[in-house]
Structure formats: C-alpha cells, structure tokens
Amino acid sequence: MAETEKKVCFITGGSGRLGRDVALSLAKNGYSLFFTYNRSREKAADALDKIRSFSPDSAMAQCNVSKVTDIEKAFRLFSEHFNRLDLLITSASNFYSTKLPDVTEAQWQSLVDTNLKGTFFTMQAGARIMKEQSFVSRIITMTDISANLIWKNFAPYTASKTAIQHLTRVFAKVFAPKILVNSIAPGTVTINPDWNDSPENELSKNIPLQRIGEPADIMEAIMFLTQSSYVTGQVINVDGGRLLN
Numbered sequence: 001m002a003e004t005e006k007k008v009c010f011i012t013g014g015s016g017r018l019g020r021d022v023a024l025s026l027a028k029n030g031y032s033l034f035f036t037y038n039r040s041r042e043k044a045a046d047a048l049d050k051i052r053s054f055s056p057d058s059a060m061a062q063c064n065v066s067k068v069t070d071i072e073k074a075f076r077l078f079s080e081h082f083n084r085l086d087l088l089i090t091s092a093s094n095f096y097s098t099k100l101p102d103v104t105e106a107q108w109q110s111l112v113d114t115n116l117k118g119t120f121f122t123m124q125a126g127a128r129i130m131k132e133q134s135f136v137s138r139i140i141t142m143t144d145i146s147a148n149l150i151w152k153n154f155a156p157y158t159a160s161k162t163a164i165q166h167l168t169r170v171f172a173k174v175f176a177p178k179i180l181v182n183s184i185a186p187g188t189v190t191i192n193p194d195w196n197d198s199p200e201n202e203l204s205k206n207i208p209l210q211r212i213g214e215p216a217d218i219m220e221a222i223m224f225l226t227q228s229s230y231v232t233g234q235v236i237n238v239d240g241g242r243l244l245n
C-alpha cells in the first residue's frame with residue numbers, strides 16, 4: 001500500500017475525452033489518481049503516463065461499471081494501492097442516440113446499466129470507504145444538462161442522467177455530514193464525432209456565452225466543489241447559460 005499524505009481521487013472513465021482531462025488536471029493539482037477504463041486500454045495507458053509525470057504513485061484498472069463484480073474488484077485494487085479516498089468522481093458513461101419507438105433492450109441495458117447502475121454501485125462502494133474515514137470527503141457525479149431538456153432521441157441516456165441527479169441528492173442526505181455529494185452537469189464540452197456533425201459555431205448559437213465549454217470550465221467547478229465545505233446535494237450546470245434558452 002502506498003502510504004501518502006497526498007489527497008487521493010478515484011475516477012471512473014479516465015480514458016474518456018473529458019474524464020482524461022479531469023484526471024490529468026487533478027494530478028497537476030496535487031492529487032494521486034486511481035482511474036478506471038473499460039475498452040480503451042491504449043488511451044488509458046497513455047493517460048496514465050501523463051498523469052504519472054505529475055503524480056507518480058497513480059494507477060489504473062480495467063472495469064466495466066455495468067458489472068458490480070468489476071466495481072468491487074476495482075475498489076479492492078484501489079484499497080491495496082491507497083489508504084485514503086478524498087474524492088470520487090463517477091465519469092464513466094455511454095452516450096449515443098436511440099430513436100423512439102425503436103429502442104432495444106440491449107441499447108437500454110448498455111446505456112442505463114453503464115450510466116445509472118454503474119454510477120449507483122460505484123458511489124456505494126466509495127461511500128463504504130469514505131464513511132469510515134476521520135475526515136470529510138467528496139463525491140462528484142458527472143451528469144448532463146440534458147437531464148433538464150427534452151431530447152427526442154436520447155431517452156435512456158437522459159433518463160439515466162436525471163436519475164443520477166436524484167441519487168446525488170439521496171447520497172448527500174444519507175451520508176451527511178461525512179461525505180459531500182454533488183453533481184456537475186456539463187453542456188457541450190467535446191463534440192462526439194460519432195453522432196454530431198454540427199460545426200462548433202452552429203452549436204454555439206444556442207449558448208448565451210457564445211462558445212461550447214472547455215475541460216477547464218468543468219475543472220473550475222470541480223475545484224470549487226473540492227474546496228467548498230457547505231455545499232451538498234447540488235447540481236452545478238456548467239453550460240455557458242444554455243439552459244436559459
């Protein structure tokens with residue numbers, strides 16, 4: 001076990017576009033990182049290399065969050081490696097369009113089991129560790145402003161993100177005052193090449209602050225939540241004002 005006075009963050013989905021940037025920024029801000037990936041082993045290995053240049057004791061593990069046994073295994077590995085958990089970020093997520101009325105059971109399972117079931121059991125495993133610690137720790141769920149919008153072609157995705165915001169409030173109440181639990185709901189930060197071919201300036205038309213977000217915008221909110229000691233059960237929409245439309 002790595003004895004460390006540094007703060008430790010466990011983040012799922014560290015191989016993701018935004019997840020990787022968040023993990024790297026936290027390493028730059030003095031955290032040791034334990035992150036999970038599912039299929040993108042090469043991206044994850046590359047991320048770990050970069051993270052270790054700021055935080056050499058960091059580690060990663062493969063974990064399919066839709067399987068509770070994988071989550072339990074990842075937390076076992078985590079506990080062999082680190083002796084504290086300051087921050088848990090649930091970032092792993094699946095995102096693709098599913099058109100009504102043709103959503104299949106397989107699509108529902110891959111979206112909802114990853115996003116909702118995976119987040120729930122990750123939060124539960126993290127909270128089991130955190131509630132035994134002598135210090136206040138934090139959970140941040142990554143959701144999406146679409147939890148507040150009616151997107152016609154993303155019902156399983158948006159339903160799972162809305163449910164995670166609800167879980168955020170439940171966990172915040174159950175584990176207060178030991179664990180502060182909040183959610184960050186980004187607007188568009190990275191454009192997924194698989195589903196959205198709208199040019200960036202087209203997307204920006206619906207955003208009062210006239211640009212899509214950057215990972216640094218999300219990091220500002222994360223750093224605020226890591227430093228705040230009187231905010232729990234909240235959802236911070238980081239969307240350039242998109243929800244005002």
Ligand SMILES: NC(=O)c1ccc[n+]([C@@H]2O[C@H](COP(=O)([O-])OP(=O)(O)OC[C@H]3O[C@@H](n4cnc5c(N)ncnc54)[C@H](OP(=O)(O)O)[C@@H]3O)[C@@H](O)[C@H]2O)c1
Binds near residue numbers: 013015063114185
């Ligand atoms: N980027 C944005 O503009 C944006 C906007 C709104 C909300 N968000 C939210 O912010 C968070 C981070 O987004 P992102 O841009 O990093 O997403 P992303 O690029 O789509 O990456 C998704 C991540 O989730 C992991 N993942 C997918 N299925 C998994 C499973 N079954 N088990 C474990 N891990 C799984 C992927 O791992 P592998 O690749 O290794 O399989 C990857 O690390 C997500 O929760 C997302 O919904 C992002």
